[in-house]
Amino acid sequence: xxVIGIVGPPAGGKSTVAKQLMGLxxxxxxxxAIAHQVLQxxxxxxxxxxxxxxxxxxxxxxxxxxxxxxxxGADPTSLEQLRWLEATIHPPTLLLLQKQLIEAAxxxxxxxxxxxxxxxxxxxxxxxxxxxxxxxxxxxRRQWVQKRGWSxxxxxxxxxxQLPLVEKKRRSTHVIANDGDVGTLAETVQRLxxxxxRPANRPQSLQSDSPQRETSERPRVSGGDPHCxxxxxxx
Numbered sequence: 001x002x003v004i005g006i007v008g009p010p011a012g013g014k015s016t017v018a019k020q021l022m023g024l025x026x027x028x029x030x031x032x033a034i035a036h037q038v039l040q041x042x043x044x045x046x047x048x049x050x051x052x053x054x055x056x057x058x059x060x061x062x063x064x065x066x067x068x069x070x071x072x073g074a075d076p077t078s079l080e081q082l083r084w085l086e087a088t089i090h091p092p093t094l095l096l097l098q099k100q101l102i103e104a105a106x107x108x109x110x111x112x113x114x115x116x117x118x119x120x121x122x123x124x125x126x127x128x129x130x131x132x133x134x135x136x137x138x139x140x141r142r143q144w145v146q147k148r149g150w151s152x153x154x155x156x157x158x159x160x161x162q163l164p165l166v167e168k169k170r171r172s173t174h175v176i177a178n179d180g181d182v183g184t185l186a187e188t189v190q191r192l193x194x195x196x197x198r199p200a201n202r203p204q205s206l207q208s209d210s211p212q213r214e215t216s217e218r219p220r221v222s223g224g225d226p227h228c229x230x231x232x233x234x235x
Contacts, residue, residue, distance in 0.1 A: 001105045002196060003127055005114045007168045008134030010158040011141040011148065013178050013185065014115060017134065020189050021113050027104035031097060031116040038092045039064070047088050072157050082161065090122075101127070110197055120163055120171055130196050133172035135165065137179050 004026070006014050018028045038044055039062040048056045048067075056067055071082035097116075104112045116124045125131055145155045162168075169175050176188055 001109055002111045002129045003101070003114055004111055004196065005116070005119050005125055005128035005131040006134070007119050007131060007172060008178075009136060009141060009165050010117075010155055010162070011144045011150070012134040012136040013144075014134060016182065016185065017132070017176075017189055018113055018115055020186055021111070021193065024190075024193050025109065026111040026113045026193075027100070027107075027109040028113045029097060029100045029104070029115060031093060031114075034096045034100070035089055035093050036064070037096065038089050041092060044089060044092065051084065051088075068154075072154055072161075079161070097124075111193075118162065120168065125171070130174065131172040132174045132176055132192065133165075133168050134176050134178045135169060140179070 004021070006017060008014055018030070022028050039048075045057065045062060048062060052067070052070065056063060056070075058066070067085070071078055071085055075081075097114075101112055101114075114124060114128055116122060119125050119128075119131070141155065142152060145152070150158075174192055176185070176192070178185055
């Protein structure tokens with residue numbers, strides 16, 4: 001099974017690509033979705049309430065919109081709060097992420113798509129055989145974030161807390177120019193899928209007793225820890 005990492009700027013179209021790859025047979029391992037599951041865990045919620053106070057909860061659920069305001073807001077302590085949040089949810093998120101990778105390999109999926117917002121920063125790029133970077137124009141992304149209810153300022157803050165796009169492109173194996181329509185993007189993704197899933201490009205399957213591949217098997221190795229133990233998703 002090959003592992004494809006996907007990166008790009010916030011609101012760059014990663015979910016669109018992920019859904020297409022799912023249709024082609026890939027297992028989509030979405031770190032944000034996993035992190036949302038982690039936020040439902042009672043122990044994690046207790047840590048959040050102890051740190052942020054009861055306002056972080058909305059009934060039985062974490063108020064993710066309020067929490068995002070704390071870690072992406074204008075307050076000078078927001079970056080510190082973001083780092084605390086990442087450190088809190090990272091360990092259980094990583095365990096579930098690795099479990100999903102192993103399950104995908106066990107059911108012989110042709111590929112797994114590793115969708116981690118901070119792929120390089122966390123070191124999770126070392127789990128990938130290929131890394132695709134979406135290069136999406138700012139104006140197009142601004143249109144998309146309006147549908148999400150983000151402001152232009154929030155988009156800018158989220159982007160500032162990630163690696164610059166130029167660095168993501170440099171450290172990726174493929175760069176996808178997402179400056180056309182959805183059909184053009186789909187054609188590009190189909191072409192790349194055909195390329196990377198050729199038998200000659202398929203590494204040894206991920207074994208259930210070894211969730212990380214040896215570095216020598218990966219065509220692309222960037223900085224970070226092979227155990228993917230840096231920050232993962234953000235709220």
